[in-house]
Amino acid sequence: MQPTAPADHPLLILYPPAPILDDTTFLDPSPAFRQQVRRTLFGILGFIMLYLLLVGFGVALGYVCVLSTIMLVSLSINKFTLIIGLGLLTLGLMFLLFLVKFLFAVYKNQNTQRVEITTSDHPNLVAFIHKLADDVHAPKPHRIFLSPDVNACVFYNSSFWSLFIPVKKNLEIGLGLVNSLNMTEFKAVMAHEFGHFSQRSMKLGSYVYIVNRVIYNLVYDRDRWDALLEKWANSGGVWSIFAGLTQLLVNLVRRVLAKAYEWLNLRYMGLSREMEYQADLVAVSATGAEPVVTALRRIELGNAAYQQMLGNLNELIGESKIAENIYPLHSRTIQMLAAENKIELIHGLPVLTDELTRKMMSASRVNYQDQWSSHPGQAEREENIRTVPAPCNPDTTSPWLLFNKPDYWQKELTARLYAGVELENPTNKQRLTATDYATHVADQIKRDQLPELYNGFYDSRLLFHFDPKEVAQDHTEVFTQKTLFSDENLRLRKKLATIYEEQNVLEQIKSKQIQTRTFDFDGKKYDRREVDQVLAIIRPEMEALQAHFQKTEEDAFRLVYRKALQQGLADELIRRYELYFRLNEDRETYGQLLLVYSELLKNTHDALKDGGTKKRGMGRQIDEFNDKMQQAYRNSQTIDIPSQVGTLTFERGYAAHLCPDTLREIKSESFNWEDMVALYQQLEPMPNLAGQAQIAVLDELIRWQATLL
Template sequence: MYIQVSEDFKKKSKSAILAISIFVIVYILMFLFTIILAVACIGGGILLIITKPMFLTLMLGIGAAGTGVCVFFFIIKFLFKKHINDRSYLTEITRTQEPQLFKMIDEIVKEAETDFPKKVYLSYDVNASVFYDSSFWSMFLPIKKNLTIGVGLINTSTKQELKAVLSHEFGHFSQRSMKVGSYVYNVNQIIFNLVNDDQSYRNSIESWASMSGYFSIFAAISLFITNKIQWVLSKMYSFVNIRHMALSREMEFHADEVAAHIAGSVSLEESLLRIELASNSYNNVISFYDAKVSKNQASKNIYKEQSFVMNFLATQNELEMKHDLPNVKLSESGLFNKSKLMIENQWASHPSHEERIARLRKLNIIKDTDNEHAKNLFQDFEKTEEKLTAKLFSKVKYQKGKTELELDVFKTEFEEQYNRDSFDKIFNSYYDNKNPDFTIQENHIVKDLLFDELFSKEKVELVYTLIALENDKKTIEAIASKELVLKTFDYDGKKYTAKEAKKLIPEINHSISEIQKQIQQNDSDIYHYFLSSTDDSGKKTEFINAYQLLSAYDASYEEKLKVYTDIAHATAFMSTKTMPEQIKRNFLNLKPLEDTLKNEIRPYLENTSISFYLEEQDVKDLNYYIENHLIYFNNDHYIDTHLQLLMRAINVYPYLLNRKYFLLKKDLLNTMKDLANSGYTEKVN
């Protein structure tokens, strides 16, 4: 199979090769400089020793020679550097263990006209990748790649979708034209090694310097010269890497085209659209168990739980099902992204899903599909899931013997947690990223208002359009002030130069103002919709009280948050070198702030609806901290156990603030929901 590379690919390949060529020229010049320096330093050192042999000239001569050798070694050290990928999180599988999966890989390799991977591994997550151990010599010697397949991906894909994703990975290495990508990648690694990965080199220099005071002078000279070389190479790294990233984007498009020819356009598109939901579901399960470590609870099979969470979230978002998996549409994946700003990110190695899907639809390659679940490729997928789960949780340190949650228990607890931490679906995500408007003035203008209109898709989109406009404005202001350096960008379908960015800001401000007026009007309508309800149950009074409580807390929030910022600033000295007497004075000055913090935290701990969300040990530690006067510094030493209590109190305070805000907001919305469901507010005339 031969696929013609695009003109953009050719253009960016040439740009990348030009950047490499310039780097090679600069590097050769530096290499020659270090050879001349090394010869001069060694020759000069020997001459100095021969001319006047004595201890001083011996040390100076050795030091001078050492400087030349050190600088020369710095410029060639990458030749001996080998990048070994971490495999501790991987589980190797063989053809004997999984013949059906390997048969699929055989088919892909044959169609893509590439080599079979050296080894095939399973990883925990929702991903697939090809990797290899590399060194400088990788640019010239053939290297067999390894394939990694995430069990979280297999668990949430059809066979055809998995085939498409794996075909994409092999697509990167399917043609000779893609070899340039490997060269650019290796040059990047070399420069990165020279610029950043120099700790072992510095350790060697420090060891040499510690041998003698004479050598320390020459070690400082060596570091001075290598720092100047690093500065030049860092500029080269930026120059090469920008072109590498631009080429990488084209390589992604090319690999997508290979995958589409092997498995069809639709299967790759559907996998791309679902992968965010699948990954989010996997991360939700991991987060759930992060909070269970203190209770010594673990999972028996995180992938069954991932499937449950994915389907649960799909139901919450009213997604359709296809082949027993959520079918995420492009319009649904970008529902809350209303940005008009388009910047070709020169540092991004992957194009956006929207860009990739647009190209896939343009290709529109139809293939016979096997829509059976991908996990059926395995001999015993449940056993594989449990094996990977056990390996993942073996890395967690439990204080006592761990217990594994049954799936039904997980489902119940996850749903309860989700419902506690989210607002009711009746509001259609209107309040997920905004608060009620507390500036509304009561009026007596009569309107015909319907609940469904107040929280319609159009009204929700206003909220996310405003968020996008405000974010766009910040980005364009950064472009105008040159904090963000680029040549051109697109806004609302029109191309602008960086110099024109400033002209756009008034236009965006006008759009923001118009959207704000519409949202404020809708917020006012919402308020009066509930305020004007017939109240036979007392819910109207409950609504007013809940609204006023949240409004009052909102008004005091910044002042309460200042308690945190003040004490965080006042304790910053502990992370820097400070004289003992100054430390004592700092802790004396801290006392009033600490008293304020304790007084702020106490009511949150006494409120069981808030302390419920804290670990039992955290509640005990915070109560101990509040009730006792702790000494943090004694006999010129910090008392770590007391400092840990202080820092825990400081860090938990913003969480308590936000938790109370959330609960007050949820109380208000629940009251509004009750009013809406009671029949009192079906229509207000």
């Protein structure tokens, strides 16, 4: 559909019409929205009361300090009383300054990659934005900016006084977003952003944001006030004692305010989610329901492509190759992701149907409302959007048509993206072409993908442990390659990965790392205290699948071993598997040692601080750990690994890869704290380095054994 220009905006030749709606009551605040507003208002009032109490305490403290100074000086005027009096006055003044310093703070939303545009730059785009703002009853943006990424937002600079003086809001449009949507979807996203500030949206979110910034400034920001306090504390003498007292008081206040920040922010997150729902409905009123849904889906895929593209570009920087315009490369990456996931393309954009979206979503049976999330989940947003029967005939043309000289602006934002990048060899700087990019991605895919004959059987995982020599002696009938690497085993592999994910989420709920009172499992609601009950359900499933894949991996090894025997490579196959399992054991050993040593180091530090001595029994712990560490490293020195495995080099051997220098020893008899710290610095990267070697060996092993089949 090609819409005509509205009469009041003659520049608009591309402005998708809004749906005809008989009922717009869906734009009224929902009961859930009103409830969150009440909770947030209660939170703001609670903070105001707390702050007034703190100010009252500060004024009272200042009064006591002044009164005490007067009394001291009236009793006797000498150097000592003057210093004490000055210290008391400074304490009272500094504490009051701490409580009011946020009044003078300005919070600037800065992004060096933004570039401002004007009506003269893009008359059609600006007319589009202004018309849309009018349609959704939102104030027009004060200024409009472009940025490189897949994003759109309304932003503004603020201060405490923004609670009383309206701030001018700016609109940011990411060119990656423009690259990911059609015209109607672009209108939907812009309408969503304006929906946050339209007449039908509550302004409370802005107030909570500012109050949160006030608390954040008091609790977490370190500014000139803190520098002044530190300078005072370092001045020495009796006067500096009062700096310590001031710091003590301020730390107590900061702890109280940190709790208030958490309490208020939790309410703000609830309101923020409801505001997202309402802004989505504002977008529905501007474009209809389906374009809002498809925009959300395409943004998610467009952002994934953008992040993948940035990773590729970062690697190509190492080859001194710089893109002049990243947006054709972004489109190319979207198309490659679509091909990888068997997604149809229309007009160069992915068609993300309901069925396809369901397949791509996590199959986890554990669902919960993240209290700290500012946005609802995708499924919840789509359900909310589709409550409104608002059909439309979308305009599938590209929003790039709204831009004057889009190629120029794409290159300008690309240049800003590369700003600050330093090439290792600037004299060898090359222009990155689309062909270069495609070749790099193809090589990367070839490098990362395992042979197709495995059908994903070995993808992105480690092997279950078994004894290759023992399994090789099992002469029972072997399964065929087709049976072992079947679609059913691929399905079961994904199911096991999902169960691992479910277990991890449940453990986090249990430990309160995920803060939620209730959660759903397989459609049934549970209280947080019932996590163990659900874990008891999934553990037998997990153990059964683990046993299945343990057996299947052994069967796969036996199949390969039979082939290796025929080719005279059986010993080499066993050697490679044994090397992998030794590296796996080594990684686990160093991981356990790191956990133990971290605790030992902490306990030793606590015992030694403030001039203390080692606690009874700690010397024995130090000696025992040293013996285990030295033994582990001696074992590592016996591991024979090729000098080159994949991209990793082991010219000095595997042990030198883990620890290039001589391994430190720690002994209780000649105790030295610096040696303990130095050993920790050597041990800390070892589990990761051992893991890198293990994965490299596994990757080479799996690829090599494919040549035997």
